[in-house]
Amino acid sequence: MRKVLFTAAAFLFTVCAASAQESVVKEAKKAKGDPAKAAQIIEPALTDPSTANDPETWKLAGDFQKSIYDDENMKLYLPGGKADTSKLYNSLAKMFEYYTKCDEVEQAKVKSGELKKPKLRKKLAETLAKVRPQLTNAGSDAYNAGNYAGALKYFGLYVDAPQNAMFDEISSVKNDTLVPLIANYAALAANSLKDNSAVVKYATVGKNHKEEGFRSLMCLAEVYGKGETADSTQWLATIKEGVEKFPNQEYFVGNLMDYYIQKGKVADALASMDEIIAKNPNSAYYKYVKGVLQYENKDYDGAIATFNDVIAAGGDFQAESNSKIGDCYFFPAQSIVEENSKISMDDPKYAANEKQIEELYKKAAPFYEKAKSLKPDDRQLWGQFLLNIYWKIDKEKYNALEKEMGY
Numbered sequence: 001m002r003k004v005l006f007t008a009a010a011f012l013f014t015v016c017a018a019s020a021q022e023s024v025v026k027e028a029k030k031a032k033g034d035p036a037k038a039a040q041i042i043e044p045a046l047t048d049p050s051t052a053n054d055p056e057t058w059k060l061a062g063d064f065q066k067s068i069y070d071d072e073n074m075k076l077y078l079p080g081g082k083a084d085t086s087k088l089y090n091s092l093a094k095m096f097e098y099y100t101k102c103d104e105v106e107q108a109k110v111k112s113g114e115l116k117k118p119k120l121r122k123k124l125a126e127t128l129a130k131v132r133p134q135l136t137n138a139g140s141d142a143y144n145a146g147n148y149a150g151a152l153k154y155f156g157l158y159v160d161a162p163q164n165a166m167f168d169e170i171s172s173v174k175n176d177t178l179v180p181l182i183a184n185y186a187a188l189a190a191n192s193l194k195d196n197s198a199v200v201k202y203a204t205v206g207k208n209h210k211e212e213g214f215r216s217l218m219c220l221a222e223v224y225g226k227g228e229t230a231d232s233t234q235w236l237a238t239i240k241e242g243v244e245k246f247p248n249q250e251y252f253v254g255n256l257m258d259y260y261i262q263k264g265k266v267a268d269a270l271a272s273m274d275e276i277i278a279k280n281p282n283s284a285y286y287k288y289v290k291g292v293l294q295y296e297n298k299d300y301d302g303a304i305a306t307f308n309d310v311i312a313a314g315g316d317f318q319a320e321s322n323s324k325i326g327d328c329y330f331f332p333a334q335s336i337v338e339e340n341s342k343i344s345m346d347d348p349k350y351a352a353n354e355k356q357i358e359e360l361y362k363k364a365a366p367f368y369e370k371a372k373s374l375k376p377d378d379r380q381l382w383g384q385f386l387l388n389i390y391w392k393i394d395k396e397k398y399n400a401l402e403k404e405m406g407y
Contacts, residue, residue, distance in 0.1 A: 025051055028060060035067035039094075046098075055109070058102035059120055065095040069131065089138035089154065092131060096157050099124045103166045121166050129170045132161060136182060143185065148192040155186035159202060180209035184216050191219040199223050207241070214246040221255070247276055250285055257289055266297045284315040291324060300328040319374035322367045323381040329364035330385055333357045361389040379405070 028042035042061050045051040052058075072088035075081035103124055109115040135158040142150030159182050167173040183206035190198035199219050206216030217238055224235035236259065242252030253276060260269030273290040280286055291306035307321040307328075333356070340353045368382040368389070375381055383405060390398035 025057060025060065028064070032064065032067070035064045035071070039064040039068065053105060055102045055106035055120060058098050058105060059124070062095050062098035062102060062124070065091045065098060066127065069095060073134075085138075085141060089134075089141070089150075092134055092138060093153060093157060095131065096128060096135075099128055100164060100166065103164075107165075122169065125166045125170050125173075128161070129167065129173050132158060132173065136178075139182070139185060139189070143189055148189045151189035152186055152193060152195070152198060155182050155189060156198070156202065159183045159186055159205060180206055181212055182206075184209055184212045187216045187219045191222060196223045207245075214242060214249045214251075217242040217246070218251060221252075243272070243276065247280055248283070253286065253289060257293065261293070261296055266293055269293050270297065282313075284310050284313055284317050287313075288317040288321060288324075291321065295324060295328060300332065304328050319371045319378065319381055322374065323371040323385075326364040326367035326371065326382075326385060329360045329367075330389070333360035333364070336360075358393055361393055365389050365393070 024041060024045045028038045028045070031038040031041055039061065042057070042064065045057050046061055068091040069088060072083045072085075072091070075083035103118070103121050106115065106118050106120055110118055135154045139151045139154035139158065142148070142154060159179055161167055161173050162176055162179060183202045185206075186202035187199050187206045190196075190202060200223060203216035203220045203223075207213045207220065209216075220238045221235055221242070224231045224238055239252050239255050239259070242249060243256055246252060253273075256272065257269050260266060260272070270290065270293050273286060273293060277283065277286050277290060287306055287310050291303045291310065294300075294303035294306055304325050307325045310317050310321040336353045336357050340350055340357075343350055365386065368385045371378075372382040372386065386401055387398060387405075390401055
């Protein structure tokens with residue numbers, strides 16, 4: 001008898017709870033003249049199974065958010081009107097959340113046989129399609145304010161929409177060519193949040209934008225190249241994709257060449273650079289990089305010829321190219337200096353080596369001096385090299401330079 005009483009009590013409680021949530025829905029409907037108040041009233045019904053499993057509950061919640069949105073949006077177009085953009089964008093996001101949830105619940109009922117066909121999808125999809133462009137403004141405002149979580153939410157809602165079946169009949173959404181561009185911004189916001197899964201999700205879409213896709217590829221490279229989930233294979237594939245799609249972006253070429261050098265694959269690097277230069281023959285940067293690779297490969301004559309091409313073009317990397325030509329003479333001289341440190345000064349080879357060192361230093365000096373005149377503040381290009389050279393061949397210049405550099 002006691003068990004039956006408990007069962008009856010549980011049933012009575014369930015019926016009362018369901019009735020209470022239905023009352024909440026009714027109360028919210030009565031308050032629809034004040035959509036902000038109605039939106040607050042209906043909130044509990046969205047989490048209670050007795051009402052949350054009814055698509056009409058979600059539609060009603062979405063309708064209240066739409067009313068809030070419409071009221072604020074109208075202020076943007078009224079003379080002297082001042083909209084609360086925070087309220088505007090928040091209601092926009094909730095409208096998307098509630099209407100898409102409404103469709104999800106309704107579709108589940110159709111699938112189970114409880115409903116013969118969906119009644120709400122078309123109207124809800126059309127409504128969301130009309131306001132969807134505003135998500136880009138919401139995302140931009142949030143991003144510019146440093147609210148990257150908000151930016152990711154708004155940009156993400158925009159990008160995700162075409163994948164939602166409720167928009168299958170809405171061509172403006174389904175065939176939206178702006179999606180890859182907005183996906184770039186979503187990826188950037190996710191990258192700022194260190195949300196790697198979101199970076200991969202949106203950058204995979206964003207990388208396909210012809211002009212801005214390089215941003216997504218950079219974000220992907222960051223994800224694959226760092227942290228506990230570092231994936232060198234994916235990183236290298238991403239960098240190579242960046243080189244192929246965006247050869248004018250120095251980030252990808254620079255990273256690829258660094259990789260080849262670190263792996264001792266200078267020949268592969270040079271082959272890649274020749275292909276890149278063939279597509280970008282006027283790029284001073286790529287020619288400069290090729291010269292560096294030739295230098296690393298100890299092809300000093302080839303490197304000097306390449307750096308001279310850069311200098312002759314009169315564009316960027318003038319100081320750097322002069323400095324690297326200096327390196328092509330200076331470092332071979334240093335190898336001879338090291339050799340002389342291991343042999344006796346009485347050895348005939350010692351004197352011959354000293355003469356060769358001096359000759360190489362004299363060849364290097366004018367190029368370091370040119371680099372100094374072009375970039376006097378960048379001492380890494382010329383400082384220690386000239387001090388070493390002057391110590392050997394011109395003590396007066398050495399003393400003057402040492403004083404100039406504050407030593």
